[in-house]
Amino acid sequence: MQTPTELAAAYRSQGRKLTPQRQLLFQLMHGNDKHPTAESLFAEATAQMPGISLRTVYQTLNELAEMGELQFIDIGGGATRFDPNLDDHHHVVCVDCGQIRDVHVNGTAALKPVGIEDFTINDVGVVFQGVCSTCEKSRAKSHKTAHAKSPAQQAKISK
Amino acid sequence: MQTPTELAAAYRSQGRKLTPQRQLLFQLMHGNDKHPTAESLFAEATAQMPGISLRTVYQTLNELAEMGELQFIDIGGGATRFDPNLDDHHHVVCVDCGQIRDVHVNGTAALKPVGIEDFTINDVGVVFQGVCSTCEKSRAKSHKTAHAKSPAQQAKISK
DNA sequence: TTCTTATTCGCACGACTTGCTAATTAGGTT
DNA sequence: AACCTAATTAGCAAGTCGTGCGAATAAGAA
Secondary structure (H helix, E strand, C coil): CCCHHHHHHHHHHCCCCCCHHHHHHHHHHCCCCCCCEHHHHHHHHHHHCCCCCHHHHHHHHHHHHHCCCCEEECCCCCCCEEECCCCCCEEEEECCCCCEEEEEEECHHHCEEECCCCEEEEEEEEEEEEEEHHHHHHHHHCCCCCCCCCCCCCCCCCC | CCCHHHHHHHHHHCCCCCCHHHHHHHHHHCCCCCCCEHHHHHHHHHHHCCCCCHHHHHHHHHHHHHCCCCEEECCCCCCCEEECCCCCCEEEEECCCCCEEEEEEECHHHCEEECCCCEEEEEEEEEEEEEEHHHHHHHHHCCCCCCCCCCCCCCCCCC
16 A cells, blocks of 8 residues: 555555544555454544544455455455555465465465366465464463354365 | 264264264255355254344354364455355355356365475465356446445455 | 264344445645 | 635434344144
């Protein structure tokens, strides 16, 4: 995603208006590597601009996605998460706490799907599933105790 | 996923009951490579067993997932899709029509995430995004005409 | 056949996201 | 500086997907 300043210019050049709400969201998303949900962004935004609408957050995120400034990440379960990182990268997900980490991956260029001649491939996404060190520790103590989640809320496996 | 007969045995050995609803769903899912949603499975099931409940379809799919007989696939947008294929495989998605195809992928063993020492990786999923030949043809005719979908319903990119 | 317990069904509810629209505002124009 | 108009916002209703719950039912053992 471009800087807030660059986005301001991009917006104006497209006939879009530069509102305080948008400017705030530009700031909150720029360089943000937390892969926030709309709700969590809304919470942050509200802290700085009480009264901002969740609807506006969704709207702005959709605009930015249309403009190619960010990506949607759907990795099972809950809400869509947003990623302003436009570099060639992939994701690692902790199946316990749900955190998502950006990673560069070696070897993606060599990936070859077998037997899909009738598809024009445009993009490849790699998702690693694992357990982060923090969750690994809490697992050691409480064996499976509080970690059994319903299929719906736990990060789903999508091979 | 195992055959309906094998599943019947597995169910009984676990103290689960073998109901007609479950047996039907075993049949519908066995060898199914369409990656159906709960709704579409429900539709098929209803054709053969009017009165079967959507609730039961969800319940049975969750059971099968718990038993490791199938996977959830969440590739952006709409409903969860179910995959009874337990082989080591990955997926190709048509961003136009949303169809999902199973594929074997060469080179996955060589994939190396960079800089995530604090993660224990258990699984890797690869998703190719592209356009199937059918959609490619219709694109050639009607340029973008009916293919502009809202971000929400179109297959989302998850790098 | 009887009994116990799992299962089914259907509705209400919850999470997430979008549709709709009146009121407001950004930003160009006079 | 005041004005104009299209874009935007806010907020609530509604839609989609999936689950919680409880009464009625049925599987399978005794």
